[in-house]
Amino acid sequence: MSKIIPLLLIFTIIIITTGPAHAHKLITHDGTHTDFDSALYIPNHRISWAIYDNLDANGVKFYTFEAKHGDPFYASILIPKINGLEEYSPSLFLVSPAGVENSIALLEIGPNVEEFPYNGDFPGNEFYEPFGQVTYWKRQEVTTNIPIDGQYYVVVADEGVGGRYALSIGTIEDFSGENFLLTLPMAWFETKLFVNDYLSMGILFSVLATPAGVAFIIIQRRLRKNTSKNLA
Numbered sequence: 001m002s003k004i005i006p007l008l009l010i011f012t013i014i015i016i017t018t019g020p021a022h023a024h025k026l027i028t029h030d031g032t033h034t035d036f037d038s039a040l041y042i043p044n045h046r047i048s049w050a051i052y053d054n055l056d057a058n059g060v061k062f063y064t065f066e067a068k069h070g071d072p073f074y075a076s077i078l079i080p081k082i083n084g085l086e087e088y089s090p091s092l093f094l095v096s097p098a099g100v101e102n103s104i105a106l107l108e109i110g111p112n113v114e115e116f117p118y119n120g121d122f123p124g125n126e127f128y129e130p131f132g133q134v135t136y137w138k139r140q141e142v143t144t145n146i147p148i149d150g151q152y153y154v155v156v157a158d159e160g161v162g163g164r165y166a167l168s169i170g171t172i173e174d175f176s177g178e179n180f181l182l183t184l185p186m187a188w189f190e191t192k193l194f195v196n197d198y199l200s201m202g203i204l205f206s207v208l209a210t211p212a213g214v215a216f217i218i219i220q221r222r223l224r225k226n227t228s229k230n231l232a
Contacts, residue, residue, distance in 0.1 A: 024050030039064035051167045052194040055158035063154040071146040078136035078166040086123035088163035092116045097150030132191030
């Protein structure tokens with residue numbers, strides 16, 4: 001255990017120095033937020049969050065947060081630069097408290113449902129995120145103000161063959177009280193899993209395992225020398 005902590009510390013320092021320490025805070029989930037009742041809770045919509053998610057063909061994912069009248073609201077969708085996702089662009093909806101029901105039919109545009117489609121070109125402008133060393137294609141970006149107090153929903157809906165996306169919520173970068181020794185490495189690994197970058201994870205594990213391997217060899221050699229001396 002005494003050797004694992006220094007290795008994690010080194011890993012954390014590597015991550016911090018290869019990208020800005022003010023990356024989005026990651027919200028992990030089990031993928032079951034497929035209706036209003038099971039919507040994934042966002043603790044504070046003004047804090048900068050990132051959610052890695054995927055949709056099946058014609059699938060829908062739900063996210064919810066509490067907000068007050070006049071609050072600024074920001075959301076955006078990024079698509080990881082992976083073959084096959086060049087033209088992937090799920091729709092994004094903001095649902096206000098009035099008349100919320102557990103029905104996908106509610107997503108029909110009305111007084112309490114606002115749709116934000118992507119209207120740009122494909123594959124889209126690129127964005128490189130240095131913390132996870134990942135390139136994304138930009139999709140829609142939403143900046144608005146909350147009209148009334150209450151519980152809101154962000155809904156991401158697929159209208160094609162399905163794909164992956166990163167949903168960003170909020171703009172305030174706040175890592176106060178976070179354990180960077182655990183938070184940053186876990187966020188890095190989640191990012192690599194999201195984009196199937198197993199090569200980077202393999203290289204990192206190899207680097208971290210090298211000191212342990214060297215220590216093992218040294219100990220083995222010393223044990224052999226001591227055994228030889230005792231037999232002489």
